[in-house]
Amino acid sequence: MTSVRPSAALQPPADTRRIGRIRSETISTAAIFALTIILILASRFVSPALGSWDQVDTIITLASFLIVVAFGQGLVILVGGLDLSIASMITLGGVLATTWNGSLGSEWVVIPAVLILCAGIGALNAVGVIWLNIPPFIMTMASGIVVASAALGYTSGTPRGASPDAFLALMKGSVGPVSAVLIFVVIFVLLACALQSATAFGRRLYAVGANREAARIAGVATWRPIMAAYAISAVCAGFAGMMLVGYANGATLRMGDSYLLPSVASVVIGGSSILGGRGSFAGTVGGAILLTTLGTVISALGMDQGWRTVIEGAIIVGALLLLREDLIARLRNRSAG
Amino acid sequence: MTTFRKLLMTTCVAAGALASACMATTSSASADDAKKFKIFLSLSYSGNSWQSEAANIVKALAQTPPYDKEVELKEVISGTDPQAQIAAYESMIDAKADGVISFPISSTALNRTVKKGCEKGVLFFMYDATVTEPCAYNVSYITAGFGENTAQALVNALNGKGKIFLSRGVPGNSVDKRHTDGAMHIFKEYPGIQVVAEYYAFWDDRTTQQETAKALAAHPDVDGIWAQAGEFGAIQALRDKGTRLVPMTGENSNGFRLALADPEAQKNGLKGVSAGSPPATAGYAFKLMMEILTKKRDLKAMNIQYPLPWVPADKVTLCKGDTFEDGCNTFPDGKVPSSFVTEVFSPEFLPELSLKSALDGAPTPGKTIQPLPAEVVKAPNEPGINCQKCDPPADLYKLTKIEPTVKP
Numbered sequence: 001m002t003s004v005r006p007s008a009a010l011q012p013p014a015d016t017r018r019i020g021r022i023r024s025e026t027i028s029t030a031a032i033f034a035l036t037i038i039l040i041l042a043s044r045f046v047s048p049a050l051g052s053w054d055q056v057d058t059i060i061t062l063a064s065f066l067i068v069v070a071f072g073q074g075l076v077i078l079v080g081g082l083d084l085s086i087a088s089m090i091t092l093g094g095v096l097a098t099t100w101n102g103s104l105g106s107e108w109v110v111i112p113a114v115l116i117l118c119a120g121i122g123a124l125n126a127v128g129v130i131w132l133n134i135p136p137f138i139m140t141m142a143s144g145i146v147v148a149s150a151a152l153g154y155t156s157g158t159p160r161g162a163s164p165d166a167f168l169a170l171m172k173g174s175v176g177p178v179s180a181v182l183i184f185v186v187i188f189v190l191l192a193c194a195l196q197s198a199t200a201f202g203r204r205l206y207a208v209g210a211n212r213e214a215a216r217i218a219g220v221a222t223w224r225p226i227m228a229a230y231a232i233s234a235v236c237a238g239f240a241g242m243m244l245v246g247y248a249n250g251a252t253l254r255m256g257d258s259y260l261l262p263s264v265a266s267v268v269i270g271g272s273s274i275l276g277g278r279g280s281f282a283g284t285v286g287g288a289i290l291l292t293t294l295g296t297v298i299s300a301l302g303m304d305q306g307w308r309t310v311i312e313g314a315i316i317v318g319a320l321l322l323l324r325e326d327l328i329a330r331l332r333n334r335s336a337g
Numbered sequence: 338m339t340t341f342r343k344l345l346m347t348t349c350v351a352a353g354a355l356a357s358a359c360m361a362t363t364s365s366a367s368a369d370d371a372k373k374f375k376i377f378l379s380l381s382y383s384g385n386s387w388q389s390e391a392a393n394i395v396k397a398l399a400q401t402p403p404y405d406k407e408v409e410l411k412e413v414i415s416g417t418d419p420q421a422q423i424a425a426y427e428s429m430i431d432a433k434a435d436g437v438i439s440f441p442i443s444s445t446a447l448n449r450t451v452k453k454g455c456e457k458g459v460l461f462f463m464y465d466a467t468v469t470e471p472c473a474y475n476v477s478y479i480t481a482g483f484g485e486n487t488a489q490a491l492v493n494a495l496n497g498k499g500k501i502f503l504s505r506g507v508p509g510n511s512v513d514k515r516h517t518d519g520a521m522h523i524f525k526e527y528p529g530i531q532v533v534a535e536y537y538a539f540w541d542d543r544t545t546q547q548e549t550a551k552a553l554a555a556h557p558d559v560d561g562i563w564a565q566a567g568e569f570g571a572i573q574a575l576r577d578k579g580t581r582l583v584p585m586t587g588e589n590s591n592g593f594r595l596a597l598a599d600p601e602a603q604k605n606g607l608k609g610v611s612a613g614s615p616p617a618t619a620g621y622a623f624k625l626m627m628e629i630l631t632k633k634r635d636l637k638a639m640n641i642q643y644p645l646p647w648v649p650a651d652k653v654t655l656c657k658g659d660t661f662e663d664g665c666n667t668f669p670d671g672k673v674p675s676s677f678v679t680e681v682f683s684p685e686f687l688p689e690l691s692l693k694s695a696l697d698g699a700p701t702p703g704k705t706i707q708p709l710p711a712e713v714v715k716a717p718n719e720p721g722i723n724c725q726k727c728d729p730p731a732d733l734y735k736l737t738k739i740e741p742t743v744k745p
Binding site: 043046047049050054055058059061062156157158159160161172244247248249250252253254255258295296297299300305306 | 385386388389390392393508534535536537541542543544546547548550551552553554555556557558570573577578673674675676677696697698
């Protein structure tokens with residue numbers, strides 16, 4: 001590019017949009033983590049036992065499921081879709097992990113088999129979205145219903161069996177003083193951030209999500225990143241289902257229900273655009289941890305359930321408003337000017 | 338030859354026709370006798386152990402002789418919206434159902450449709466949850482005092498003082514409210530009892546575990562837990578935090594009963610009682626309905642009370658076989674999932690059933706339907722639960738299973 005620049009005088013102003021965006025994304029991610037830490041510290045006023053390392057440990061454990069699910073959801077949203085099948089995929093992962101465990105061979109056969117099946121179902125979602133032009137909302141809702149019903153039929157209502165040992169170790173074990181799930185979350189987040197932000201695959205996801213047509217013209221085989229996003233989302237949900245099974249040592253048929261909307265909320269609170277093309281996984285992790293912290297603190301308030309939910313909703317809206325990029329940009333401009 | 342053959346054939350055909358004509362009259366008469374009752378099993382939702390066990394029991398009974406020849410059972414699952422169940426009832430009435438056995442999702446929303454069905458001669462039997470429409474039969478343990486009895490058991494175990502959690506069911510649900518009102522009636526008598534956290538856990542093990550974990554983060558010094566269904570999750574949440582357990586009361590999951598009887602868990606502080614909602618109610622209601630349909634029983638629509646299961650730690654007995662025999666009430670570890678609700682059997686009401694019935698809806702080979710005891714227990718009135726404009730008895734929260742051992 002520099003070689004064809006006609007002269008220094010005609011040089012256009014440097015394109016700083018991307019830098020600006022990165023900085024505001026970093027700021028909003030930092031803000032959301034700051035908000036979480038403030039919330040944890042402030043929760044001491046609610047109960048003196050809160051704000052301790054123990055509470056952080058509880059929060060990370062409870063948030064770990066949401067973090068894994070929200071990574072997949074975030075990728076699908078990034079490419080301009082929405083995955084409503086994750087609740088069923090969580091259930092499927094959990095149910096198959098317990099019923100196949102022992103009956104189908106070693107857990108090192110069962111776990112990959114379940115994840116491959118999940119990936120297949122995710123890919124089917126993508127087929128419907130890409131080639132049959134079914135809106136993602138409808139496609140994933142339908143496949144979710146099918147999967148949930150299949151799980152109901154397969155178990156005749158009562159999922160049996162126990163968790164694979166690997167997931168018991170993951171959810172209950174510890175390495176020295178640190179719980180295993182905390183280590184897992186750190187590694188998962190680092191790998192996922194790297195995949196989304198530092199690889200060619202990640203770049204293609206952003207390109208496809210920002211403008212599918214432009215990405216196609218630029219030579220991206222657009223179906224590949226889209227299909228990969230749906231498949232990864234299904235795999236993440238199935239994996240989270242197995243984590244839940246390890247946590248509770250058993251599966252139930254409605255175990256995924258409480259993660260669908262929070263997974264979308266984490267992504268949006270984390271600063272991603274619900275329309276796709278924009279966002280970072282670090283923000284999503286912040287969103288997931290913020291939501292879980294909020295749940296923990298609020299449940300310690302001695303209030304009626306109704307008011308607790310009102311407060312939870314109000315804080316989420318407040319956080320979204322506070323973290324809006326344009327607001328941050330305006331504030332920065334003002335402080336700069 | 339050919340003529341002979343023809344003749345023979347004609348005779349045969351004539352004889353055959355005559356015979357079949359005779360058969361036809363007899364068989365049409367017996368077909369009338371053996372006309373199958375068209376019965377619908379209407380679930381609001383499925384997917385937790387309790388709901389599927391209750392449905393499986395009904396399915397197993399419908400395949401047990403002689404019901405296998407008398408009943409045509411269809412299952413309809415309509416989801417958690419009252420509207421969907423109303424629509425399901427409507428189509429059952431249109432299909433000329435003889436009876437509907439159902440877990441109703443709302444105690445009031447279904448009333449109009451139920452009334453319409455009653456007028457067309459459909460028998461409505463509600464199990465576990467209830468409706469306030471007087472033409473329906475409600476068969477339930479709800480009025481048997483789960484809340485107040487378990488609360489008193491917890492107060493006794495805590496010597497009348499301590500910080501407790503309330504692990505509740507589904508917000509806004511009449512059953513959850515009845516249980517909690519009964520429990521609070523007792524807890525309020527004891528100023529030493531302090532409810533430090535109250536959360537809705539939707540009668541689900543996993544939600545209970547997570548909600549209890551959250552409450553424990555704020556109140557690690559909790560002294561006791563009063564729980565509705567999902568109680569095994571509360572034990573898991575305590576175990577996640579270390580070895581310390583606390584006195585707690587809960588419903589009938591196999592995991593909870595095993596823990597209650599486990600000497601190790603007792604040493605770590607667990608004591609309490611397992612009581613609450615028995616899926617066996619569905620089977621009892623179905624057999625009552627069948628006895629009415631087959632004219633073996635004459636019973637007007639009424640509220641019938643199913644006995645409250647009550648199993649303190651020292652009464653937990655492991656079953657050797659596949660059903661409740663010799664007074665056993667819990668299955669060994671590994672035989673059923675920990676969330677399995679054990680109260681699927683009743684030697685008195687449902688001797689036809691075994692574990693396979695509850696898990697897969699299959700009949701027990703060699704068993705036939707046994708008649709129910711003649712007496713039914715009338716349930717007390719509870720406004721909003723089993724009647725509309727009615728007064729509750731003065732002794733609504735009277736203790737029936739346990740005596741207070743501590744003075745308020």
